[in-house]
Amino acid sequence: MDWVASAELRSELARLAQAGRYRARRVVEGPQGPLVCVAGRQLLNFSSNDYLGLANHPELVAALGRAAGRWGVGSGAAHLITGHSGAHQALEEALAAFTGQPRALLFSTGYMANLGVISALAGRGDNVWEDRLNHASLIDGALLSRARLRRYRHLDAADLAGRLGVDRARLIATDGVFSMDGDLAPLPALAEVADRAGVWLLVDDAHGLGVLGAHGRGSFEHWGLAPRPDRILMATLGKALGTFGAFVAGSEELIETLIQRSRTYVYTTATPPALAEATRVALAIAEREDWRRTHLHALIARFRAGAAQLGLPLAASTTPIQPLIAGSAPRALALSRHLERAGLLVAAIRPPTVPEGQARLRITLSAAHDEAAVDRLLEALGSWSGDEET
Numbered sequence: 001m002d003w004v005a006s007a008e009l010r011s012e013l014a015r016l017a018q019a020g021r022y023r024a025r026r027v028v029e030g031p032q033g034p035l036v037c038v039a040g041r042q043l044l045n046f047s048s049n050d051y052l053g054l055a056n057h058p059e060l061v062a063a064l065g066r067a068a069g070r071w072g073v074g075s076g077a078a079h080l081i082t083g084h085s086g087a088h089q090a091l092e093e094a095l096a097a098f099t100g101q102p103r104a105l106l107f108s109t110g111y112m113a114n115l116g117v118i119s120a121l122a123g124r125g126d127n128v129w130e131d132r133l134n135h136a137s138l139i140d141g142a143l144l145s146r147a148r149l150r151r152y153r154h155l156d157a158a159d160l161a162g163r164l165g166v167d168r169a170r171l172i173a174t175d176g177v178f179s180m181d182g183d184l185a186p187l188p189a190l191a192e193v194a195d196r197a198g199v200w201l202l203v204d205d206a207h208g209l210g211v212l213g214a215h216g217r218g219s220f221e222h223w224g225l226a227p228r229p230d231r232i233l234m235a236t237l238g239k240a241l242g243t244f245g246a247f248v249a250g251s252e253e254l255i256e257t258l259i260q261r262s263r264t265y266v267y268t269t270a271t272p273p274a275l276a277e278a279t280r281v282a283l284a285i286a287e288r289e290d291w292r293r294t295h296l297h298a299l300i301a302r303f304r305a306g307a308a309q310l311g312l313p314l315a316a317s318t319t320p321i322q323p324l325i326a327g328s329a330p331r332a333l334a335l336s337r338h339l340e341r342a343g344l345l346v347a348a349i350r351p352p353t354v355p356e357g358q359a360r361l362r363i364t365l366s367a368a369h370d371e372a373a374v375d376r377l378l379e380a381l382g383s384w385s386g387d388e389e390t
Contacts, residue, residue: 020329020359021350031056032242034368036345043345044373046363051211051320052292053368054242054285060278067277075270079106080259083270091276092247094283099217099235101227101249105258108271110206110236110246111137115144116262117232117248118171121200122147126170129160131178131185135204138173147171157189161196169199176205176219177212180354180362182317184208187223194230202232210240210286211320216293229253241282245271292367296320299365299374306378315360322363323349324381332359335384342380 016022029037032055036045054060067087077083088106095104107113118141122128128142132151142149147170152160160172172194174185187203194201205218213221218235225231229251237245248258258265286292303322307314315323326332332348339346339361350359365374 045345047345047347049239051240053366054282063281064278067274071273079270085273087273087276091280095247099249102252103255104247104249105255107246112264113234113246114138115141116264119145120261122170129172131174157186161193171200173202176203177207177319181315182319182321204234206236209235216286237279243279296367303374310382320365324361326359329359338384
C-alpha cells in the first residue's frame with residue numbers, strides 16, 4: 001500500500017511538471033529588498049509584496065531587536081491564555097486609530113483572519129456572496145463556515161444585486177485589490193448593495209493597506225467610504241508594512257464577537273510581541289513618509305507607459321501589481337527564465353492560481369525601486385523574442 005500511494009504521488013507530480021505547473025522554492029540568501037541574493041547571484045527583485053520598501057528598514061530591524069530584549073521571542077500562548085502582551089495591545093490600538101475603526105484584532109495570518117471572520121459570522125443555512133476571483137482564503141472561509149458559497153461576476157456589483165435575493169444572504173466578501181490582477185473592487189457599489197440587503201461587507205485589503213488612499217489607509221479611504229458597523233476591514237502586515245501577521249478592524253461588537261467565536265483566533269499561538277513592536281514602527285513610517293506612496297505611484301506610471309510603447313499585454317491595474325499576461329504556463333515560465341538570465345527576478349504565476357490560459361508574470365513594484373530599475377526591467381522585457389519557449 002505504501003508503494004502504491006507513493007507511486008500515485010509521483011505520477012501526479014510528473015503530470016504537474018509536464019503541464020508546466022510544478023512549483024519549486026527559491027532560497028533567498030539575505031533580506032528582502034530591491035536586490036535579493038539567490039544561489040549566490042544578485043537579482044533585481046520584482047516579485048515581492050514589500051510595496052513601501054519597509055521589510056529591511058533599519059528602524060524596523062532596530063525596533064525588533066530592542067523589543068526582543070524586552071519581550072523575548074515567543075509569545076508563549078494563545079491571546080486568550082497568556083499570549084496577549086502589552087505590545088499586541090498597543091499595536092491593535094494603533095491599527096484601529098490608523099484605519100479610523102473603533103477596534104482592531106490581531107491574527108497570525110491573513111488566511112486565518114478571513115477564515116475566522118466568515119466562520120464566526122456565517123453558518124449552515126446562510127449564503128456568503130463572493131467575487132469570482134476572490135483570494136483562496138475568502139473562498140475557503142465560506143466553505144469551512146458551512147454556509148453556501150455564492151459567487152458573482154468579477155467586479156460586477158450589478159450582477160450581485162440582481163442575484164442576491166432574499167435567501168438568507170449573510171455576508172458579501174471581496175478583495176479590495178485583487179492579488180493576481182491588481183484591479184480594484186468597486187466598493188461604493190458593493191457597499192450600496194450590502195446596505196440595501198442588510199448584510200455585512202468584508203473587504204480583504206491585504207494589497208491596499210499602505211498603498212491606496214491619501215494617507216495609505218487602503219481601499220476604504222481610496223473610495224471615500226467611512227467606517228460603519230456593517231463594514232469589516234481585514235488587512236495584512238507582511239506586505240506594505242513589511243512585517244508579518246494580519247488584523248481585522250471594525251465595531252466594538254464585531255471584535256468582541258471574534259474574540260469569543262473565531263476559532264482561528266482562539267486556538268492559535270499569538271505572534272511574537274517583538275514583531276508587534278516592529279509593526280508599530282512600520283505603521284509610523286508609513287504615516288509620516290508619504291513620499292513612499294508618491295514615488296511608488298510614479299514608478300507604476302513609468303512602467304505602464306514604457307510597457308505600452310513596447311506593446312506588452314499588461315492587465316489594467318493602477319496598483320503595484322502589474323500582471324503581464326503570457327497565456328500558457330510554459331510561455332510564462334520561459335519569459336520568467338529569460339528575465340532571470342538578464343538578472344531580474346519575476347515570478348511566473350500559473351493555473352490553478354489563475355484561470356486556464358491566463359498564466360502571467362506578476363510584476364510587483366516597490367518604493368525601494370528607482371527609475372533605473374524600472375527601465376532595466378522594460379529593456380529586458382523588450383529584448384524577449386518569444387521563441388525561447390521550450
